[in-house]
Amino acid sequence: MTENTPPRQLPVWLPPYTDELLSSWISRHAAFYVVPPLVMLRHFLPEVSSLRSADLHLSSDQEIRLASMFAIEPAVLRRMTFIDVPKSSHRLLAARPAQFCTSCSPGGPGPSPVLRSQLLGWRITCPLCGDLLRAENRRELLPFPQYRVAALRGEKLLDDEAERGIRTWTSPAEIARLLLMRRVIWPLPREHELWRYRVLGAIVPDLDHVVAAEQVNLPTPAKPILPLHLRPALLAGVAIVERAGPEMLRMLRGHMMGDNKVRFTDAAENMIARAGKLRASGQMQLI
16 A cells, blocks of 8 residues: 555455444444554554544544545434543543443444443443443442532533533533642641542532542542442532532632642633633624
8 A cells, every 4th residue: 555545445344232332433443453553543543643532523524534445424423522622621521430230331343442431431321321330340329418419410511512512600520620739727637647538528418428428539630430329429519519500619719828828819810700601692692
């Protein structure tokens, strides 16, 4: 095959599973043809550096070329990726499967397919059937049953933003990041316990007790994906702040100090200012 000759369509192609991730589908083809997955991908798109990149950043031309090789419609291939997920939500996309659905996860011979929903770090329920997701250790979502309704609303807010581009007065993903910033409590705890306290704990106090009991390290705002059994607390926090509105963000500043308070205030005020501009624009359209 010369440099200018496009690759031919695969002689045998495997149908994708419902909700299968593009990189998983490519990897299953690679196993069938006994080649490394990246070699399979770069046979069609030599300029793409990784399977992860194909899940996140394909151009329209690349979509068409890859879809042609796999005998699939470009729109169907696009739905197997995260291309349409806004960058504000990219931090909530796991690099590896973080959960599974006991009803919808396919089994059988050959490499196990990875479903797109297994990487969605804002979900606690399966988008296909609505059942509760499970972690690999199959732990139940027990610690925060009293926040379940709020958690499901938070899941919907984050899902609407990531999958449908729908926001209310601000970005739920940005709220999630703010809630994972460190906070102070009085009296001050011992220095080796400072890591435990996050802004989220001021809204969902049970979180502090669960984190202390389990000695679990919470993620940073840079990658706000909580372990599945703790995720309802963050989702509930997002829903509570979103419903309360900008003034709650201002109130939460009182739980912080120093440079952290400055960073929180700057981010919160930027979110509030953008929300004000959106409201003003909407009002102008009604005149």
